[in-house]
Amino acid sequence: MSKSIPVTDGTNVIYTIELKKDFGDLCKELIRLKISPDQKLCIVTDSNVAPLYAKEVQDQLSAVFSNVFLHIFPAGEASKNTDTVGALYQFLIENHFDRRDILLALGGGVVGDLTGFTAATYLRGIDFIQIPTTLLSQVDSSIGGKTGIDFMQYKNMVGAFYQPKLVYMNLSVLHSLPGKQIVSGMGEIIKHGLIKDASYFEWLIAHEKEIWALDPEILEEMIYISCNIKRDVVERDPKEQGERALLNFGHTIGHAIEKLSDFSLYHGECVGLGIVAASYLSMQLGHISKEDFEKIQNALSLFELPTQMDGFNAEKVLSATKSDKKMVGNQVKFILLKEIGNAYIYRELTDEQILDGIRYVCRS
Ligand SMILES: NC(=O)c1ccc[n+]([C@@H]2O[C@H](COP(=O)([O-])OP(=O)(O)OC[C@H]3O[C@@H](n4cnc5c(N)ncnc54)[C@H](O)[C@@H]3O)[C@@H](O)[C@H]2O)c1
Ligand SMILES: O=C(O)C(=O)C[C@@H](O)[C@H](O)[C@H](O)COP(=O)(O)O
Ligand SMILES: [Zn+2]
Secondary structure (H helix, E strand, C coil): CEEEEEEECCCCEEEEEEEECCCCCHHHHHHHCCCCCCCCEEEEEECCCHHHHHHHHHHHHHCCCCCEEEEEECCCHHHCCHHHHHHHHHHHHHCCCCCCCEEEEEECHHHHHHHHHHHHHHHHCCEEEEEECCHHHHHHHCCCCEEEEEECCEEEEEEEECCCCEEEEEHHHHHHCCHHHHHHHHHHHHHHHHHHCHHHHHHHHHCHHHHHCCCHHHHHHHHHHHHHHHHHHHHHCCCCCCHHHHHHCCHHHHHHHHHHCCCCCCHHHHHHHHHHHHHHHHHHCCCCCHHHHHHHHHHHHHCCCCCCEECCCHHHHHHHHHCCCCEECCEECEEEEEECCEEEEECCCCHHHHHHHHHHHEEC
16 A cells, blocks of 8 residues: 655645655655655654553664654643744754755644644744654645744744645554544544535545444555645645635634633644534535535544533634734634535625524534
């Protein structure tokens, strides 16, 4: 099993997404990128991933590259902040990393977003490579060059568009993921079907059992399709001037819930709740039928994503939604569905309408 997806800037390939069954081709890929044995490499990872995979990756790399460093920070969204970036800058400075040297993000979306942001800003930009190890990061966060950190608990408030030189994914690492993280990844995957590809959405429902069983062929096909959906969008609109905003379906309210949960709910779970609210509003506006709305909720439930949540005050969720960075003037930029597989940007929702959507999912 091996698949390669090129990502272009419209003309030239800027990096490839490699789907592999192990870490065995990593050095070969770095050599293909003309990274030389004397360039320093720093594997950046978190405290959960390090004991599982850091040694294997470090050993592979050390066979070819003479200076391979390892930097580990505490796992979790709470680490996606300026302190962790500062500690990484310090590590790079103390180990004399210069402009030719390279960071490798080995982990989930937190590691990828944070390492990418550090790479974008250290010495005004050094190269970095994504080695995503969660389902969510393989299908979504490692692709497209959105890097960043949270600030004052606001999601991804500080960041940069900065593209990796390579995305190398070893699909076998998904077997060590806790079930909840598979669930979280499914939030973004269902999003892909809902915004771009109705037949993919149906395929996900039809393959529920194989997905839960982590059937290697079905997993590979699913990751391949999702990567292609995301690749197509980010190629056409790398800096979110238009179409890329569709990838934010479920995030407008989802990010607000994530923040208000103090990050106790996972990103994909919050996206799932946001998808229900946005789909509810799409139904209220007469775009999707009640049957489709129920089908969306059932699909989320099939993959154990919550569709309603107790303990959230709807007004507070609205206020957090309006302080997210997706405001244009006083209007929230909302992503809604015209139909399953076809999303659009809508800026005309009133606070009352948004509250209606929030109240459907959030029960205080
Ligand atoms: N840049 C983007 O385009 C983009 C897209 C989607 C999400 N995100 C961001 O990504 C983050 C969520 O990513 P995530 O869900 O990967 O979270 P995460 O990085 O926190 O990983 C989830 C958990 O799984 C653990 N883990 C990682 N790989 C493992 C493995 N193979 N085996 C066992 N445990 C493993 C991690 O240590 C962590 O505890 C959020 O911060 C979100 O905002 C960014
Ligand atoms: O790549 C994108 O664009 C996305 O919106 C993908 C989202 O899944 C992701 O969570 C992203 O980080 C959200 O971006 P933000 O700009 O709303 O913070
Ligand atoms: Zn997301």
